[in-house]
Amino acid sequence: MRQPFEYALIRLVPRIERGEQINVGVLLYCQQRDFLAARTHLDADRVRALAPDVDLPAVAAVLDSLDRTCSGDGPATRMRLGERFHWLVAPRSTMIQAGPVHTGLTADPAAELDRLMAALVR
Template sequence: MQEFKLYEYAVIRVLPKVEREEFLNVGLILFSKKENYIKTRYFLNKEKLKHFFSQEVLEDLECHLKSFINIANGEKSSGNISQLEIPERFRWLNAVRSSCIQTSRPHAGLSKDLDKTFERLFEELVN
């Protein structure tokens, strides 16, 4: 019998105006310490976001979001943070920020299949 795996996830958000605290969900980070698992993905709905950001800012946002992916994946080109252990990378990625890219507080859950759970959460919260 397959056992449940404990995981945490955080939603990646962009804030057109940080001071207004309004946001759009653009990505997801899912992490399981026991399974040594971390997965991150983002989706920028550029048609929607062009009403809030200039093309130049959208390109910058995408560049910064790609760094989330690279850090989660442990890409050496992303510096020292990407070389930390997976739990430390997750904590760094969802640290409180006052920038136009932020994450939700982490939420916990149980899953028999972390990849399927990631896909379900991404569909529900981002797409």
């Protein structure tokens, strides 16, 4: 049976003032399946084409922290999955930002996350 889910793209905005962005990941939350996960992919060549001075290891560390937050590492342990998702997609004025939240239906949230990564990020 298909269940509703929410997802948001994770974007790297190397120069906030220019507004250029690169999709670097997807967050997906499915309440009925108790599923929250992030998948990320940092294409260093694409980033360097927009902003050669970006600190790629720092960006990679932030992207890794998204996965750890989804898993409940650190302070996120005290948060429910939905709280984690909504905290992660809250607007920020940093280089790593979540896009708008979209919805859909899926029978397999993990497969849906992989599909979204292939279609929207890689």
